[in-house]
Amino acid sequence: MTYIEALILAIIEGVTEFLPISSTGHMVIASTFMGISNNALTKNFEIVIQLGAIVSVVVLYWRKFFTSFRFYLKLGFAFLPAAVAGFFLKNHIDLLLENIWVVVAALIFGGIILIFTDRWFRHAEGTEEQEISWFQGLRIGCFQCIAMIPGISRAAATIIGGMAVGLNRRTAAEFSFFLAVPTMLGASAKEMMDTYQTIEKHDAAILVFGSFVAFLVAMVAIRTFIGFLKQHGFKWFGYYRIVFGIAIAFIAFLRNL
Template sequence: MINIIHVIILAIIEGLTEFLPVSSTGHMIIASSAMGIASNDFIKLFTIAIQLGAILSVVVLYYKRFFQSFNFYLKLLVAFIPAAVFGVLLSDRIDALLESALTVGITLFIGGIILLFVDKWFNNPDAKEDKDVSYPTALKIGLFQCIAMIPGVSRSAATIVGGMTQKLSRKAAAEFSFFLAVPTMFAATAKKLLDFYKAGHVFTGEEIKFMIVGNVIAFIVALLAIRTFITFLEKKGFRLFGWYRIIVGAIIIGLYLTGHNLEVI
């Protein structure tokens, strides 16, 4: 049974990890397992729905970008289309993967190794900024986002690396990743809400309170996390995140192999 302390902790984790290349799913697994939270329909909805708070932090921080031109929205739409298409086509397969804690641990670990070398692989002296993102570039970044349908990959990591393969600077790739998160997370939340109601569920007063508290906390924490991440990324790159992912992935794999019951929420 979830309580207000669980809500606060999960919301902090969501705000901290959603826009970092470390996989919020992996952190949710460890936290929920440590707190003994049993998965149910509301918990699954809650962990997706509090992304709305994180989304709002992007809109607030970059509000000028969202009013700069119609082309901005068209590029986000082009980048979003691959995830929308593959999400519908592979929905059942994705749900099956979400039940595997071992998959999350392995992808975290492998993704960490990749991040150790990303800065060397895509060290672009003439890196482009986000204003240089073309429609083909947006589509390619959107295809990279589809890789994040595998739990543990990290949507942020996939799209940032995707942007860097297109010769974007680290900052530009990260910011485009943040922008792309808005339609992606909104669509994921809308789908979960629809599924929740289709299953005949109705929010209780306490569940509504949990939703409000979770979104407010996720919003505040994400505001701080995004700014800190951009500054750190420009100065230090991805290497520290790579080692961090390797450690978290190894913890999840170790817990799984030693028989611990890891609830994937």
């Protein structure tokens, strides 16, 4: 992997991680078209650079993370379903990550869902901060498991899950950001434990570079997303997913991927 390829993937991660358009799906597609999808470093890179995105959440919402131990307990409780599912389904998930057609189908299906999301959850118009119960957090964590299918989008699954349990858009989106921290930290730590012995000096530099770029881009993306969501809702993300999915399917068909 070159630094240019790392830069492209890190920007994609930073922009898409907290938007309901699937960061994993976008990175799988980008790495496939760059011809590096089967590279061992690429697979590590796509998981480890999420650490940069994690840090952006902690920096932007530091008061949440450094003022309440109860907050950590709730996040840990909400993370449990994904931790259990990830432990038992990791091999199956890895196989899905290699199939671009799974990503295409998930992008289009998720786009259709997002187009109707604002109609289904009209109660979610408020912007006041809400207290999330333990049971609500656990149910959102169950929604997060759906996002193990590449292309579904962890952000989309958890935000819609949040609104389904009674949260408004802002609270659901912010809890989605918070829940990303233990989720991505766990995934990154597991990947590093499995592969650290194979990482060479050049690879380590690429990983650090990518994480830093993802951090900077995610900082901007999070702030922009909250403002856009308040004003326009989810439908434009739905349209984007459908158009993007169809375009990728057409290109993949021409290239016999």
